Amino acid sequence: MSVRKDIKRINGIEDDIGVLTLYLHTDASNPDLNNGEWKIHLKNEIKDLKYHADNAAPEAEKKALKKLLKNVEDRVGELQRDLQKGLVIFTSADEKLWEEMILQVPVTTTMHWDKAPAVQQLQELVQRYPNTGIIVLQQQDVRFIETELGSIKDEFAYSWDLNREDWLDYGGDTPPGSRSSGQDDFQQRFEENKSRWYKNLAPRLGKEIKDRGLECAYLVGNNENVRDLEDHMASAHLKGVLPKNIGMKPSHEIVAEVYEELV
Template identity: 50%
Template sequence: MSLAEIIEEIKGKRDETGILTIHLNTDASSGNLSNGEWKIHLKNGLKELKEEVKEKDNQTELKALKKLQDKVEKEIATHQREMRKGFILVASADGELWKARILQVPVTTSFHWGKTAEMQQIEELAQRFPETALVAVQQADVTFIETSLGIIRDTRKYSWDVESENWIDYEEATTSRARGGGKDDFQHRFAENQHRWYKNLAAQLDKELKDRGLEGAYLIGSKESVSEIESNMNSKHVKGVITKNLGSKPDHEILNEVFETLI
């Protein structure tokens, strides 16, 4: 399900008993959150919501809210070691809606209980960090990371195959058949054919972005390589260029460094 579809599903949901919306800033780099103070903010925020519902003297709502809060606390306790910069949760009293996401982008801590979800921050995040790809290029090896709200949704790694003259699955491209007559020979052929290979890659990236329904891509790599690719891509697909050599890093480290730059 795409981000747009998730947002529409949440916006379309109404629960007469109540819907709980939590935005939680868990960014350890924030001065007041470095020692896990977000756990205190979570506890206090949930407590304040219960007090608000108690004042309404509606036992049905209060019971539903307490039940959801217990479930939320268990969910967060299970995933607290995975927390990055932000966390969003939207859940309805009737159990039909439960959306929880750990984010690589920060949010402003807030708690809301009402018949519909609080959508402002979610929609603002969707506009600022839409469904895009991070394309990390390291010579003839490419990591394509599909992201949504700073979350990795899918990764594809591929490399240039000398014999078929095409970008193929990374595991296939690292065989001796794919790399041809050794490292020195490959480096020589790369130097001679870099422009053509990257032109081919640009066309493949344009198609990949269109097929996946993504808004565009951030190109990551040496200045020479990303400039070559950018010049051959549809300009509407290039969201930005980051001149860092990150292609050899794990996917989550690429994501972290890119979003540190963007934020």
């Protein structure tokens, strides 16, 4: 399920006693957080809501809020090794709602206690980091990575088959990265025909972008190859180009570079 659908479902929930929402910025690469300062920020948020519970809340609300704060604090401790850049938790006093999301994008640390979940920040994140395709070129091999909020939802690969004169869909498998027999000949034919071969591939990529409901796509690869494919892609599908030859990197590192430099 997409985060947009999660938001729609969560946003319809109410609790007469209260719903607790946590946004926690946990990015260890951030110089302000790399010594675990996010734990201090979390304790401060919990402290403020406990003060509210002790000084302004009716007894039923006080009991429910303190219980939820304890549950959330314990859960963050359990998730500590898995945290990335952000964490979101929604939980209700009636215990019908517990939703947690470990995000690959940063959030602003804050806690909310209200009759309904505080989804606004999550909605803003989805607007900023929508469902996106990242198309990674390595000459005759092309990876397509589908992301949302910086997380990889799906990926597959195409590779040009010289004998069939067509792109083969390798799904989630890795295409052959080496063609040792006749590699020099293949390279020469690739250079001579790549514009035509990329023209053949562009409609397939465009169909994937449309069928998956992606809002945009980014091209990644060396400048010359990216330019050749870009010429055949619909401009409405492309939001940016990263002229870097990083196709051999793991997918999550490619996504991180694209987000850092283009998003």
